[in-house]
Amino acid sequence: MADQSASGVGNKNAKGDPGTSMHGVTGKEPVYAFSVLQAAKAKPDPDAAKFALPVDSEHKATTMRIYSFRAPHMLTFHLSWFSFFTCFLSTFAAPPLIPVIRDNLNLDKGDIGHAAIASVSGSILSRLLMGSICDLIGPRYGCAFLVMIISPAVYAMASVETAAGFTAVRFFIGFSLATFVSCQYWMSSMFNGKIVGTANGIAAGWGNLGGGATQLIMPLVYALIKDSFKSPSFTAWRLAFFLPGVMHTTIGLMVLFLGQDLPDGNFKELEAQGTKAKDSFRKVFVNAVTNYRTWILLITYGYCFGVELTVDNIIAEYFHDRFNLSLSSAGIIASSFGFMNIVSRPLGGILSDIVAVRFGMRGRLWNLWIIQTLGGVFCIILGKTAALGPAIGVMIVFSFFVQAACGATFGVIPFVSRRSLGVISGFTGAGGNLGAVMTQTIFFTQATYHTEVGIEYMGIMIICVTALVLFVWFPQWGGMVFPSSKMSEEDYYASEYSEGEQDQGMHEASMKFAENSKSERGRRKGSNSPPQDAKPDGLKGIKEGAEV
Amino acid sequence: MASSRMLYLILVATVATLGVASCVEGQVLFSTLPKSLVVTAALPDGKPIGEVKTGEDSILVKWTVNSTASVDAVKLKTKLCFASESQVLRGWRATNDDLKKDKTCLYDIATQDFSRTGGETTYKLSKSIPGAKYFVRAYAINAEGKQVATGQTSPNKVANTFTVIPISGRSTSIDIAVGVLSIFSVSALFGFFIFESIYLKRKKAV
Numbered sequence: 011m012a013d014q015s016a017s018g019v020g021n022k023n024a025k026g027d028p029g030t031s032m033h034g035v036t037g038k039e040p041v042y043a044f045s046v047l048q049a050a051k052a053k054p055d056p057d058a059a060k061f062a063l064p065v066d067s068e069h070k071a072t073t074m075r076i077y078s079f080r081a082p083h084m085l086t087f088h089l090s091w092f093s094f095f096t097c098f099l100s101t102f103a104a105p106p107l108i109p110v111i112r113d114n115l116n117l118d119k120g121d122i123g124h125a126a127i128a129s130v131s132g133s134i135l136s137r138l139l140m141g142s143i144c145d146l147i148g149p150r151y152g153c154a155f156l157v158m159i160i161s162p163a164v165y166a167m168a169s170v171e172t173a174a175g176f177t178a179v180r181f182f183i184g185f186s187l188a189t190f191v192s193c194q195y196w197m198s199s200m201f202n203g204k205i206v207g208t209a210n211g212i213a214a215g216w217g218n219l220g221g222g223a224t225q226l227i228m229p230l231v232y233a234l235i236k237d238s239f240k241s242p243s244f245t246a247w248r249l250a251f252f253l254p255g256v257m258h259t260t261i262g263l264m265v266l267f268l269g270q271d272l273p274d275g276n277f278k279e280l281e282a283q284g285t286k287a288k289d290s291f292r293k294v295f296v297n298a299v300t301n302y303r304t305w306i307l308l309i310t311y312g313y314c315f316g317v318e319l320t321v322d323n324i325i326a327e328y329f330h331d332r333f334n335l336s337l338s339s340a341g342i343i344a345s346s347f348g349f350m351n352i353v354s355r356p357l358g359g360i361l362s363d364i365v366a367v368r369f370g371m372r373g374r375l376w377n378l379w380i381i382q383t384l385g386g387v388f389c390i391i392l393g394k395t396a397a398l399g400p401a402i403g404v405m406i407v408f409s410f411f412v413q414a415a416c417g418a419t420f421g422v423i424p425f426v427s428r429r430s431l432g433v434i435s436g437f438t439g440a441g442g443n444l445g446a447v448m449t450q451t452i453f454f455t456q457a458t459y460h461t462e463v464g465i466e467y468m469g470i471m472i473i474c475v476t477a478l479v480l481f482v483w484f485p486q487w488g489g490m491v492f493p494s495s496k497m498s499e500e501d502y503y504a505s506e507y508s509e510g511e512q513d514q515g516m517h518e519a520s521m522k523f524a525e526n527s528k529s530e531r532g533r534r535k536g537s538n539s540p541p542q543d544a545k546p547d548g549l550k551g552i553k554e555g556a557e558v
Numbered sequence: 559m560a561s562s563r564m565l566y567l568i569l570v571a572t573v574a575t576l577g578v579a580s581c582v583e584g585q586v587l588f589s590t591l592p593k594s595l596v597v598t599a600a601l602p603d604g605k606p607i608g609e610v611k612t613g614e615d616s617i618l619v620k621w622t623v624n625s626t627a628s629v630d631a632v633k634l635k636t637k638l639c640f641a642s643e644s645q646v647l648r649g650w651r652a653t654n655d656d657l658k659k660d661k662t663c664l665y666d667i668a669t670q671d672f673s674r675t676g677g678e679t680t681y682k683l684s685k686s687i688p689g690a691k692y693f694v695r696a697y698a699i700n701a702e703g704k705q706v707a708t709g710q711t712s713p714n715k716v717a718n719t720f721t722v723i724p725i726s727g728r729s730t731s732i733d734i735a736v737g738v739l740s741i742f743s744v745s746a747l748f749g750f751f752i753f754e755s756i757y758l759k760r761k762k763a764v
Binding site: 112158460 | 646648690725732735744750
């Protein structure tokens with residue numbers, strides 16, 4: 011057999027193709043694209059018995075049991091999503107307390123806006139870097155390192171005195187949002203391709219939940235400290251920040267002690283993997299940036315996820331100021347925005363998959379366009395709603411569509427490129443933050459108009475930017491408006507490699523994926539269900555080795 | 559179908575009720591209130607206020623009724639109000655003629671019984687008051703709770719304002735806790751890296 015070491019580092023296939031290490035960094039994979047049963051029957055693995063969950067040949071779990079905390083798979087799942095949740099919680103811990111902080115630090119609207127922009131701009135860079143860090147030292151170290159190195163910044167919030175200090179601290183805390191990447195990478199290492207989409211979607215959704223939970227938790231902790239310990243308000247909010255700080259330190263230690271990079275152990279402990287030729291990072295990167303779809307989806311993700319981040323930053327203050335609510339009440343209402351993430355992000359991906367069964371990729375694009383445009387419509391309505399009750403209702407509907415659009419975007423991303431999937435996913439994630447920076451700068455930092463007008467304009471911008479989805483066109487499947495040019499999936503994915511590279515056979519890894527992606531053509535009368543000989547990437551090395 | 563119709567009707571009814579509810583109460587416009595009250599603010603020893611510290615200093619607020627005016631009121635409320643320069647770029651402190659929406663005067667000083675001869679109150683500044691420039695305003699409140707007359711220490715929110723110096727909220731113990739916990743986190747992280755490397759080297763050597 012040419013290559014026995016089935017399990018590559020992280021989620022790489024046996025050839026170690028980059029891009030595959032981030033394979034499965036998605037919101038949703040088509041559930042039927044991989045069939046694991048044949049593989050499991052073909053090769054009974056004595057080691058599989060030591061795992062609590064059924065596993066495939068790479069020892070990745072083939073099912074999820076949410077209520078279980080058994081090592082390594084489910085324990086990793088919980089450590090992973092909770093560390094992401096903690097980072098979201100600390101990044102957006104300041105916004106619900108802004109009415110107190112702005113009085114203590116004498117902030118004006120510009121200062122608050124700049125700090126909000128700073129909070130989401132740091133992670134543009136850190137998300138781009140995190141993928142490489144996970145490849146090098148593993149998701150366990152990557153996640154723990156980030157979470158614990160940022161904890162001094164969270165603690166430092168208790169000592170800020172000026173607007174500049176406030177902005178700087180929020181900037182550094184914002185770096186921790188890169189745990190999104192380590193979370194998705196870790197899920198891809200632990201869960202088989204059949205369920206990695208679900209695992210990633212749940213982990214991402216529950217992590218984003220932190221942005222909602224913090225709007226509820228921070229005002230309550232603040233009120234508790236103020237009332238129970240009779241602290242003056244300007245001290246109470248500072249003490250409240252020790253909660254996210256301690257959470258950072260605690261989850262960092264738990265990840266270090268309890269976490270595990272791979273089902274079989276940690277990077278450092280496992281021996282070096284196979285010596286197959288690796289793809290060049292430069293070529294993978296160039297392939298990603300020259301694909302125009304990367305840029306369109308990057309921009310449109312900036313107007314669903316970016317809008318979600320922006321709203322996390324402004325919504326509590328908006329309800330407090332416009333409707334004269336207390337901090338706690340405004341916080342409870344604001345938190346319901348983030349809490350929708352429990353269901354809306356996963357549902358966005360699920361809807362994308364459901365639509366794809368009948369209409370294929372064109373359906374996925376229409377699904378994305380409709381959901382995100384409706385998000386923009388409800389954003390406009392939210393800005394115009396002057397009564398409290400209806401405003402809450404509209405906000406909840408708005409949150410559903412905005413977050414579902416995030417899930418729907420990652421229903422399209424896996425098909426844009428096979429070779430550069432990791433880089434594109436990182437770019438898209440960074441694009442989300444870039445959209446947040448832009449939206450906050452344009453609409454919520456100047457004092458020239460009120461927040462409700464800013465929200466209206468943001469809705470208009472969402473609708474305009476989402477129109478870019480009309481320009482996403484796949485030669486093998488078509489786009490929203492134009493039909494396909496009948497190119498085959500194999501040709502599309504092989505074209506990511508140059509002639510010379512194809513001669514070397516570097517594109518072979520993508521061919522199985524291309525075969526499976528034929529499901530994106532949608533259902534035609536009398537067509538079959540997915541190909542019967544599909545199998546997950548991890549076994550490709552063994553199968554090909556057997557054929558050699 | 560019938561249930562979705564019912565749902566739609568309930569939704570419309572809720573929105574309508576909430577919409578109506580917000581218009582029920584009558585507006586009081588600040589510009590229409592007679593300026594019948596005369597208010598002064600000074601330090602308790604009578605000297606004019608320059609700067610006062612929250613949590614430590616007090617101010618003495620005196621008010622009387624302008625002799626020519628007739629004011630039908632039950633209570634008198636005095637409030638601490640932002641000077642114009644402290645409202646710049648801060649929409650949450652904006653002045654609005656409709657007193658229900660006005661945010662100029664966010665901090666209450668005292669609520670006293672109204673009397674034609676006037677009154678006074680000594681107010682120790684609360685620690686939750688932010689640092690800014692302020693003046694004092696008084697409202698005469700009638701039996702229904704609506705403002706009927708007003709007066710303030712500053713004629714135009716610019717002249718005759720005083721500065722309030724806030725507490726910082728920081729304390730040495732907070733700073734120490736920040737330092738200790740930060741150092742603990744970072745050293746735990748690097749300590750773990752180091753110990754794990756040593757442990758693995760030892761394991762390999764075995």
